[in-house]
Ligand SMILES: Nc1ncnc2c1ncn2[C@@H]1O[C@H](COP(=O)(O)OP(=O)(O)OP(=O)(O)O)[C@@H](O)[C@H]1O
């Protein structure tokens with residue numbers, strides 16, 4: 001057989017080549033975008049870490065240079081502030097590690113069947129003292145006596161504690177926070193936390209669930225309100241891992257409702 005009669009093994013189809021090139025370009029653009037997001041997160045995280053570290057450094061410097069002997073009230077105060085700030089820093093580092101684990105797909109859920117009604121009621125009860133301290137009426141209600149739902153207790157607790165903690169944190173003294181459990185179409189279990197707090201303007205609601213998504217003009221920026229703005233991002237990711245959702249409904253000046261929804265599988 002002459003060589004001109006053999007069929008070439010690889011016929012290059014220009015159309016196929018164009019498709020491959022296109023998908024390589026698209027993938028490349030996606031990687032560049034992800035890399036940029038990672039850089040932004042590292043920059044934000046470093047900034048958030050630097051602020052409390054500077055506080056610790058300054059107060060320890062003051063304590064070291066304090067002339068009181070034995071330890072006077074000033075020195076004790078400086079060390080107290082430094083210790084409190086280190087606590088905050090540890091929570092922040094823990095949150096950053098959780099985000100990294102979630103984003104790398106390294107979080108596995110330890111799901112179990114749990115009766116949602118007593119579970120949420122118990123969490124609400126554990127916050128009564130905190131609510132009373134702030135003279136906030138904290139109530140719980142449920143449209144059913146009992147509802148089995150499958151979820152990771154520790155992770156879901158983190159979600160409820162964040163939205164309930166936020167409601168108590170951002171609602172001014174004398175306000176009210178209501179927590180409820182409801183079932184939608186027998187298929188979805190919804191845990192709602194409503195407050196009479198400052199609410200979130202509609203144009204700011206999109207940034208609620210982003211990393212370090214503190215709202216500029218909210219209570220979060222008052223000097224006595226702590227938080228780094230990672231709680232809702234982590235909570236939303238935890239709900240997605242459960243094939244559930246976390247949504248917000250809020251009216252500026254009136255209050256907010258955060259809804260954590262989980263599918264009922266049985
Ligand atoms: N119930 C609420 N009422 C008004 N604003 C809220 C409410 N919940 C959240 N926000 C706003 O959304 C921002 C993000 O909430 P998120 O829970 O992510 O962060 P945080 O509570 O500030 O800090 P962290 O939870 O990381 O300690 C808050 O800083 C606040 O501006």
Ligand SMILES: [Mg+2]
Nearest residue numbers: 162166231232
């Ligand atoms: Mg929070």
